[in-house]
Structures are given as structure tokens and as C-alpha cells.
Amino acid sequence: MRGNGMRRFTRRAALLGTAGLLAGCEGIGDTFDSIFGERKRPLPGERKPVLAIERPLGVDEGEGRPISLPSAEPISDWPQAGGTLDHSPGNPALGFPLAEVWRTSVGTGSAYRRRLVAPPIVAADTVYAMDAYGLVTALEAGSGRRRWELDTRPEKERDGALGGGCAFADGVLYVTTGMAEAMA
Structure with a gap:
């Protein structure tokens, strides 16, 4: 009984440790770059936003059409x-x-x-x-x-x-x- 509990604990510890190491992989490269003085340089050229939220909204004057609503009536x-x-x-x-x-x-x-x-x-x-x-x-x-x-x-x-x-x-x-x- 005691051996099964220890095996379960060991498996869980191994899984959690592996998950922790894998979670940190993305940041390891950045850490080594800053330690050795190398920095990633951005690509040259003009950057253009690809998300609509980064572009200002505007009205296209050529597309505007007049609208007419019926008179308001009580319901x-x-x-x-x-x-x-x-x-x-x-x-x-x-x-x-x-x-x-x-x-x-x-x-x-x-x-x-x-x-x-x-x-x-x-x-x-x-x-x-x-x-x-x-x-x-x-x-x-x-x-x-x-x-x-x-x-x-x-x-x-x-x-x-x-x-x-x-x-x-x-x-x-x-x-x-x-x-x-x-x-x-």
C-alpha cells in the first residue's frame, strides 16, 4: 500500500516538474540573449497595423446615403x-x-x-x-x-x-x- 502511494507521488512530481520546465521554455531564449548581450533586432521597414482596433475609424463620404424613417407611432x-x-x-x-x-x-x-x-x-x-x-x-x-x-x-x-x-x-x-x- 505504501509503495503505491509513493509511486503516485513520484509520477505526479515528475509530471509537474516536466510541465514547469516546458512552461519556461519560451522565456529561456530571452534570458540567454540578455545575459550574453545579444538583442533581437526588429525587422527593417514600416510597420502597418493588421488589427482593426489599431486603425482609426472613418466615414467614407462617397458611400453615405440619406435615410428616411417613418413618423414615430405609439405601440x-x-x-x-x-x-x-x-x-x-x-x-x-x-x-x-x-x-x-x-x-x-x-x-x-x-x-x-x-x-x-x-x-x-x-x-x-x-x-x-x-x-x-x-x-x-x-x-x-x-x-x-x-x-x-x-x-x-x-x-x-x-x-x-x-x-x-x-x-x-x-x-x-x-x-x-x-x-x-x-x-x-
Whole structure:
């Protein structure tokens, strides 16, 4: 028993020593150069940066094109993740000053074994949100008052499932879950 422990120690010491010697190989040449008075001389010529970070950014005047944006319009609905089907909500108007109107909990957030991945949506004056366990909550958009909740997990399932989300179209709320279920 004692011999095996000693062998393991010897192997580990040999591996660590070899790793230490190999790690120092790069700097050994520089050390000998400075000891013997020899220095590496840079190659002659003009040096040009190859990384973009070293080059200054500039505008190419010949490439500039005028742009036109549509007039800003208020958005009352955000019926799916990304706002619209093509993820292009246009030029949304934003009222100033911004202020928190209400705050409430919509269920369980992310943790080690579960993730909250579904962003909330807004449609028909209602905010719909899904928590990390698949609990869908409907809130009044103006006040944050809870309208209803729906647990989308199967009866025998205790844990949440990764994924899922909500979308709203034509007066119908569509919910998908990480348990491969779609509900309307």
C-alpha cells in the first residue's frame, strides 16, 4: 500500500516538474540573449497595423446615403416576442419621462435547474407572462391587477421545462411549453 502511494507521488512530481520546465521554455531564449548581450533586432521597414482596433475609424463620404424613417407611432400591443411577426415594429414612439407604473410577481424566476426564457407580451390591454415552471399569468396592462393564471404543466409533472412562450393573434392567446405541448 505504501509503495503505491509513493509511486503516485513520484509520477505526479515528475509530471509537474516536466510541465514547469516546458512552461519556461519560451522565456529561456530571452534570458540567454540578455545575459550574453545579444538583442533581437526588429525587422527593417514600416510597420502597418493588421488589427482593426489599431486603425482609426472613418466615414467614407462617397458611400453615405440619406435615410428616411417613418413618423414615430405609439405601440399599444406587443403580441409576441420581438413585437411583430417579422421582428420589425417600425419606429415606435416613446413617451417621456419614463416612470414605473406598477410592479408585480408573475411566478418563479430562473434558478440552477430551470430558466425563465419567455418574455412577456402585451395584447388587448393585457400583459401575458410565463414563469420558469410554465405558469401563465394574465395582468391588466394599466394597473397590473391579476386577471387569471393557468398552470400549463401536466398533472404528474412537478418540475418545469426549459422553453415555452406566449403569442397573441386574432383574439387568441397561444402558449407553447417545454413539454412539447401547444395550447390556445
